Amino acid sequence: MNPIVQLKNIAKEFHAVEIFRDISLDIQSGERFALLGPSGCGKSTLLRLIAGLDAPTNGELWIDGQAASLAGRILLPAHQRGLAMVFQDLALWPNLTVHQNVELGLAGTSLARVQRRERAESALSACRIAELGGRKPGELSGGQQQRVALARALTAEPKLLLLDEPFSSLDIANKSHLYAVIRRLCTDFHLTLIVVSHDPLEAAALCSHAAVLERGRIAEIGGLQALLRNPVSETLREFVAQLPVPTRKESGAPARSEESN
Amino acid sequence: MISPAVLEQPGHWRSLGLVSVLLIVISPTLPLLLQAFDWSWSAFSFGRDFVAAILRSVIVAAGASLCALGLGFPCGLVAGLYRFPARRLMLAALAVPLLMPAFLWAIGLSMLRIELGLSRNGFLSGASGSIWSFAALATPLVVFAVLVAVRLLPGTAIDAARLAGGERAVLRYAGYAALPAGVTACLLGGILSLSDPGPGQILGFSGVATQILISFSALYDFELAAQQGLVTAAIVLLAASPLIWLVARHLTLALLPREVRLMEPRSSRTADWAGPALFGVTLLMALLAPVAGLAQPVLSELWLDSVVTTVARTGGNTLFYSAVAGLVATASAVPLAICATRVASLRASLLAGLLLILVLPPAVGALGTVLMASEAPVWLDPIFRSRFTVAAVLGLRLTAIPTVVLMRAIGSAPASWALAGALHGVPLLTYLRRVLAPFLAGPIFMSIALVALVATADITTVLLLQPPGQDSLSIALFTVMANAPESMVASLCLAYLLLGCLVIGALMFLMSLKGRLPRVGR
Numbered sequence: 001m002n003p004i005v006q007l008k009n010i011a012k013e014f015h016a017v018e019i020f021r022d023i024s025l026d027i028q029s030g031e032r033f034a035l036l037g038p039s040g041c042g043k044s045t046l047l048r049l050i051a052g053l054d055a056p057t058n059g060e061l062w063i064d065g066q067a068a069s070l071a072g073r074i075l076l077p078a079h080q081r082g083l084a085m086v087f088q089d090l091a092l093w094p095n096l097t098v099h100q101n102v103e104l105g106l107a108g109t110s111l112a113r114v115q116r117r118e119r120a121e122s123a124l125s126a127c128r129i130a131e132l133g134g135r136k137p138g139e140l141s142g143g144q145q146q147r148v149a150l151a152r153a154l155t156a157e158p159k160l161l162l163l164d165e166p167f168s169s170l171d172i173a174n175k176s177h178l179y180a181v182i183r184r185l186c187t188d189f190h191l192t193l194i195v196v197s198h199d200p201l202e203a204a205a206l207c208s209h210a211a212v213l214e215r216g217r218i219a220e221i222g223g224l225q226a227l228l229r230n231p232v233s234e235t236l237r238e239f240v241a242q243l244p245v246p247t248r249k250e251s252g253a254p255a256r257s258e259e260s261n
Numbered sequence: 262m263i264s265p266a267v268l269e270q271p272g273h274w275r276s277l278g279l280v281s282v283l284l285i286v287i288s289p290t291l292p293l294l295l296q297a298f299d300w301s302w303s304a305f306s307f308g309r310d311f312v313a314a315i316l317r318s319v320i321v322a323a324g325a326s327l328c329a330l331g332l333g334f335p336c337g338l339v340a341g342l343y344r345f346p347a348r349r350l351m352l353a354a355l356a357v358p359l360l361m362p363a364f365l366w367a368i369g370l371s372m373l374r375i376e377l378g379l380s381r382n383g384f385l386s387g388a389s390g391s392i393w394s395f396a397a398l399a400t401p402l403v404v405f406a407v408l409v410a411v412r413l414l415p416g417t418a419i420d421a422a423r424l425a426g427g428e429r430a431v432l433r434y435a436g437y438a439a440l441p442a443g444v445t446a447c448l449l450g451g452i453l454s455l456s457d458p459g460p461g462q463i464l465g466f467s468g469v470a471t472q473i474l475i476s477f478s479a480l481y482d483f484e485l486a487a488q489q490g491l492v493t494a495a496i497v498l499l500a501a502s503p504l505i506w507l508v509a510r511h512l513t514l515a516l517l518p519r520e521v522r523l524m525e526p527r528s529s530r531t532a533d534w535a536g537p538a539l540f541g542v543t544l545l546m547a548l549l550a551p552v553a554g555l556a557q558p559v560l561s562e563l564w565l566d567s568v569v570t571t572v573a574r575t576g577g578n579t580l581f582y583s584a585v586a587g588l589v590a591t592a593s594a595v596p597l598a599i600c601a602t603r604v605a606s607l608r609a610s611l612l613a614g615l616l617l618i619l620v621l622p623p624a625v626g627a628l629g630t631v632l633m634a635s636e637a638p639v640w641l642d643p644i645f646r647s648r649f650t651v652a653a654v655l656g657l658r659l660t661a662i663p664t665v666v667l668m669r670a671i672g673s674a675p676a677s678w679a680l681a682g683a684l685h686g687v688p689l690l691t692y693l694r695r696v697l698a699p700f701l702a703g704p705i706f707m708s709i710a711l712v713a714l715v716a717t718a719d720i721t722t723v724l725l726l727q728p729p730g731q732d733s734l735s736i737a738l739f740t741v742m743a744n745a746p747e748s749m750v751a752s753l754c755l756a757y758l759l760l761g762c763l764v765i766g767a768l769m770f771l772m773s774l775k776g777r778l779p780r781v782g783r
Contacts, residue, residue, distance in 0.1 A: 107688065
């Protein structure tokens with residue numbers, strides 16, 4: 001099976017400050033993958049590199065078998081990578097209605113206006129917000145805004161969906177509802193999912209695999225349940241140590257021994 | 262296809278765009294500066310009169326600055342920290358002098374002097390009267406600068422000060438934090454007074470700006486007027502440069518939206534009487550006294566027909582000058598703000614440059630344009646010798662105002678909007694047309710309106726540049742005041758004031774509507 005995303009020795013610097021280096025990673029098609037790590041470890045930057053919004057300082061980035069970025073250069077522009085992204089602040093255009101937001105997401109395609117409208121309506125229906133099409137983002141609740149952002153991402157029919165900590169401001173009820181929506185959409189649309197999060201529980205609710213970024217390196221990588229059972233990285237160890245015992249059992253994490261206290 | 266992501270990325274296009282537009286903005290000023298190298302400066306004698314005029318102007322500027330700081334600072338501090346009865350109304354009233362020409366206030370004070378039976382050499386005339394007139398404009402500038410500085414303080418810092426030492430600690434902390442803004446605003450007010458000939462002409466005070474006007478309009482000596490203008494500009498630049506660099510650096514940071522809970526004014530028993538008392542005194546000085554002076558002659562005779570005739574005759578030109586000035590300034594500000602907002606160093610340099618152009622005497626730009634017009638072929642007259650020329654020169658000098666407004670607006674637009682556009686393949690022009698332009702529509706409209714209002718107060722540019730036979734309301738007032746009956750001048754002044762108040766009221770209404778709009782995202 002070919003990986004849909006391949007990172008080979010990727011490094012990134014900002015103003016001569018190294019964010020990360022030698023990041024190599026394969027993400028398989030259809031996989032639901034989490035990039036975990038503490039704040040400021042560079043996980044959002046890595047997602048921007050995959051999206052094509054920024055170029056790596058060094059290394060190669062391949063998307064679906066095509067060279068997408070090489071050291072300092074973007075070879076495949078963001079809108080030609082067959083991916084969509086939900087930003088941390090959702091990036092909804094406030095002066096456009098929900099329907100216009102989703103429809104403008106198709107500006108890069110050669111579809112006729114009628115087809116665009118149909119695609120937008122179908123994306124809104126898939127996210128179960130068809131009735132909100134005439135409203136502006138400012139008139140929606142946080143959960144509804146999330147769904148609009150998801151609908152805009154899906155309308156381009158991407159192969160790869162990138163989520164940059166999009167649920168950080170939602171309450172638990174809204175979050176779990178959206179987790180279910182995203183899992184369903186991933187199955188229905190055969191999407192590969194990459195989620196950036198600092199919350200392993202959120203990652204566990206959405207993803208099967210994960211990589212943990214620490215101090216500019218991948219500290220560990222693998223199946224998420226296995227990582228939570230035998231954490232190696234500081235981030236995961238601290239997280240698991242703080243889990244209440246019943247939750248740890250439910251999440252598949254190892255029971256905390258008395259010594260660890 | 263150009264991606265909207267370029268708007269969020271560094272690139273040479275930013276510096277190139279900035280330099281190109283800035284060249285247009287300084288184009289009226291540039292010819293005079295270049296010509297200065299060709300003049301034989303040894304032949305130019307400052308003359309005792311001019312040197313004395315400079316000294317007198319500096320004293321008046323310093324006096325106006327001190328008055329403005331003394332009255333405006335406590336007002337701004339109290340209005341920023343506390344709610345009190347009629348707070349908004351009093352703040353709105355205080356915005357009126359800020360947008361009126363200084364000579365209007367001087368006419369009011371001159372008429373008040375006559376009503377009070379004071380002598381021609383008394384307190385309301387000459388240098389002291391000019392100080393009052395200029396302080397009436399500089400005080401609101403200080404009030405609003407301090408108010409904004411206080412309102413931008415983090416709410417938690419105010420809470421901490423309150424916990425540490427009650428309201429006294431809050432006042433001390435907020436006062437200390439707002440002092441640089443207050444001092445800067447009062448000094449800017451003083452510097453701007455150096456280049457305004459209006460109050461001096463009316464109150465019998467011969468300052469440096471009056472000398473320039475006399476040299477050009479009465480002595481018809483362009484070279485003398487230009488050299489005097491340049492000397493004044495040099496003094497202004499010398500005084501203003503360090504200040505402007507501080508303001509630019511402060512604004513560069515203040516323009517960025519921050520993820521902190523800003524302080525909210527709260528009620529206080531002391532502020533309930535102290536606020537209205539402080540504002541009462543300030544409004545008396547900055548608004549009520551001059552308006553009372555204007556109202557008294559009108560009570561005896563209202564020249565309604567003359568007012569209607571003059572407004573009808575000059576209204577078209579006044580509207581044209583102000584509207585086109587607003588459009589020109591805003592059209593220059595949009596590319597400048599787009600080029601500079603996302604790069605800190607460009608932001609600071611641009612603001613410093615535009616503020617320097619703003620504080621230069623308007624005569625420098627106007628005389629520079631006269632110089633260009635004298636060299637230009639006849640077929641370029643529509644550009645160099647028309648009503649458009651007046652409006653464009655007015656607007657280009659005021660480009661700093663819309664640039665600050667638009668940089669603030671663009672700075673508050675999340676970078677992710679353009680990046681989302683880039684991801685979805687939205688072309689740059691489509692993004693600009695459908696997302697950024699509608700988002701900036703409010704600030705653009707506000708910028709045009711602000712520049713239009715401020716431009717009507719600049720009489721120097723219009724006096725020096727307006728084509729023969731054309732007239733504007735402020736110039737009509739300025740030219741008839743010496744010969745027309747007092748009640749007629751007062752009627753015209755009050756009509757001007759009323760029109761200004763209507764525009765300010767409409768702007769405030771629009772701003773309150775904007776405040777009610779829902780917010781999006783986090």
